[in-house]
Amino acid sequence: MMIKKGVVIGIIFLWILSGCKSKTRENTVLKLSLPQIVDVSEDLNYIFTDGFSFTDNLRIDKIGMKRIDEHQYKIFYFFSDTGCMEQIEVLNIAFRVYPKKPMEFNDKLYQKNKARTIAAKCVLNRMADNIVVASDIFALVPKTFNETKIYLYKPETGIVGRTMTILDLNFDF
Incomplete structure (x- = not known):
């Protein structure tokens, strides 16, 4: 037996x-x-490198910013290969900034809300050996932020998992 x-x-x-x-x-x-994109990892300013798990299966390793022009940027989110890539592809990622001086925003709505969200559909790409989601190029005038929140979400149902918070962020690079 x-x-x-x-x-x-x-x-x-x-x-x-x-x-x-x-x-x-x-x-x-x-x-x-996955579609291969140009490897700009050496040109990025990394604003987060400690890794963060939104859920048990969805983890981000680091976040890099590329300055395109004086007030234009592009965000690169480096995801861990957790085997749940198909779960990421149905989500969006939000980068919500709360500037130290909200009146620096060009748009009155952002000034009133004292925040702005830069959202991107999670379209997976490969940069070298990394799984990356890249935002579109966006303009942002304030460069110093009290707080930045990053979260995954479904437009129909809302936030998925935990929200990452970065304090005292500065885009003056």
Whole structure:
């Protein structure tokens, strides 16, 4: 009876292991099938590098900013390869800034709200060996922020998982 239990446990263990290996292979194939974008990782100013888990399966490794012009930027979100890339693709990512001087905003609505959100559809790309979501180029006049919140969301249902907060951010680079 003990031998049969050991065999059953062994079979279940091997089955679980084989499932993980095939999932890893599927993820590698999916990752390699992503559109390749120009590797600008050396040109970015990294505003966050500590890693953050929005959910158990959705994790961001770092966030880089590229200055395009005096007041124009592009954000690059580097996601961890957690095997749940298909979950990311149905989401949007928001970068909500709360400037130290909200009156520096050019738009009266942002001045009134004392905040602005830069949102991007989570379109996955590959930059070298990284899985990246890039925002469109956006203009932003304030350069110093008390707080910045980053979160994933579905437009129909709202925020997914936890919200990341970065304090005292400065775009003067």
